[in-house]
Amino acid sequence: MSTPTAPMTDHDLLTWQRAFITALEQPDRHLPGIEAAHQGRLDVYRNNVWASLISALQDAYPVTRQVVGERFFAALAHDHSRRHLPESPLMMEYGAGLAETLHTTLTTLVEHRQASVAQLPFYAVDLARFEAARLTAYHAADAEVLAPARLAQLSPEAVMALTFLPHPAAGLLRLEHAIFEVWQRHQHEGASLEGLDVARPENLLITRPVLEVQVTVLSEAAAWLLDLLLAGESLADAAAMLADVHPEQDLGQLLAPLLASGVFLAPD
Numbered sequence: 001m002s003t004p005t006a007p008m009t010d011h012d013l014l015t016w017q018r019a020f021i022t023a024l025e026q027p028d029r030h031l032p033g034i035e036a037a038h039q040g041r042l043d044v045y046r047n048n049v050w051a052s053l054i055s056a057l058q059d060a061y062p063v064t065r066q067v068v069g070e071r072f073f074a075a076l077a078h079d080h081s082r083r084h085l086p087e088s089p090l091m092m093e094y095g096a097g098l099a100e101t102l103h104t105t106l107t108t109l110v111e112h113r114q115a116s117v118a119q120l121p122f123y124a125v126d127l128a129r130f131e132a133a134r135l136t137a138y139h140a141a142d143a144e145v146l147a148p149a150r151l152a153q154l155s156p157e158a159v160m161a162l163t164f165l166p167h168p169a170a171g172l173l174r175l176e177h178a179i180f181e182v183w184q185r186h187q188h189e190g191a192s193l194e195g196l197d198v199a200r201p202e203n204l205l206i207t208r209p210v211l212e213v214q215v216t217v218l219s220e221a222a223a224w225l226l227d228l229l230l231a232g233e234s235l236a237d238a239a240a241m242l243a244d245v246h247p248e249q250d251l252g253q254l255l256a257p258l259l260a261s262g263v264f265l266a267p268d
Contacts, residue, residue: 053081057095060135063186064102064128067121076105092139099128123177123198130179130204133171134215137208140169145209145262160236164229165265169208172218172226178202180215209262216261221246222254226263 057077058065065073080101086094103125109115145167151159178200185191203223205216218226224245228238239251258264 050078050081052091053086053094054078056091057081057098060095061098061128061131063183064098064124064131066186066191067124067127067182068102076102079105092135096132096136099125099132102128123179123182126173126175126177126179127182129173129175130183130206133173133204133206134213137169137171137206137213140167140208143168144266146259146264146266148256148259150266151259160239161234163232163234166230167207167209167262167265169206169213170261170263171206172223172230173204173206174223175202175204180204180217205258205261205263207261207263214261216257218257219254221249222258225251225254226258229258229264 054074054077057080058073061073068076076098080095080098083101084097088094103122106120106122106125109120110117146164151162154162177198178196179202181196182193182198185193185196203218203220205218205223205226207214207216221242225238225242228241229235233241235255242249242251242254
């Protein structure tokens with residue numbers, strides 16, 4: 001007569017789930033409590049998990065993959081997925097930290113003297129940040145944007161007293177390289193960076209006011225103004241600080257393209 005198996009408690013289940021996650025993270029790790037004949041099934045499942053994570057990264061970073069090359073990106077994606085398991089069941093949210101993994105990888109190659117800084121595409125780190133920001137904007141929550149016509153209904157005093165909330169899809173990137181044109185050129189086959197000063201710093205405003213992601217290249221003054229407004233400064237206070245730092249700039253000319261891009265959330 002066989003001995004009845006004791007029911008699994010919540011603590012037992014949690015312990016087993018943690019052991020299962022650990023087994024997924026380590027290729028040679030066996031999962032306690034399952035028959036040896038079933039370990040092969042775990043290997044198949046584990047390989048499918050890694051393959052799906054790498055595939056998600058390839059889909060999320062197509063231009064970064066083109067720039068660094070297929071073999072390098074495959075190794076990079078493999079390394080990143082081993083170090084960073086998904087924190088959300090939504091695969092569209094996976095891979096936001098790939099730029100940091102790429103920077104660490106390139107830096108390590110330089111430190112180990114396997115390549116020089118000039119030989120490696122360090123600008124691809126900014127490119128990965130840009131592609132991640134575009135993906136975040138694309139999947140952000142829908143919300144009504146603040147239309148310029150809404151401000152026209154207010155008195156000048158009321159407009160200057162306003163503070164603004166960022167639209168869920170809005171983001172400002174301050175990059176060390178001219179990434180937007182790099183990305184644009186790689187939308188076509190046989191992309192070339194000839195004649196492009198990649199080392200030129202760039203401020204990119206990424207928004208999605210309706211269906212399509214939009215990218216606006218901002219001047220330093222416009223990016224500086226937007227930083228202040230996104231930090232919660234009133235328009236009057238931001239204008240005063242703008243006059244101190246960029247006295248040659250006109251507030252209205254800087255604000256108009258920001259409003260047109262849909263960067264701010266419409267008030268209730």
